[in-house]
Amino acid sequence: MGKLKKYKLKTHKATVKRFKMTATGKILRTKGGKTHFRRRRAQRSLNQLSKMQPVAESELKKIRRLAPYLKYYKTAARSK
Secondary structure (H helix, E strand, O other): OOOOOOOOOOOOHHHHHHEEEOOOOOEEEOOOOOOOOOOOOOHHHHHHHOOOEEOOHHHHHHHHHHOOOHHHHOEOOOOO
16 A cells, blocks of 8 residues: 655645744734824834734634744744
């Protein structure tokens, strides 16, 4: 008998675009609310929106299922 074929898992591309993985394996996300009503916000709060934030423990399983090869796409250290 021949070997059983192992199938590749498909990656959800929108998930890959929204999340980054660090070298230690943490998954980071960007903050929302950056496009609408920016003029009335303070500059300090706008600067804080650009920082990456770690994903909650409850969401990690979903993200890993949607993007099983996330660590191969981009890491937080490489992309600027």
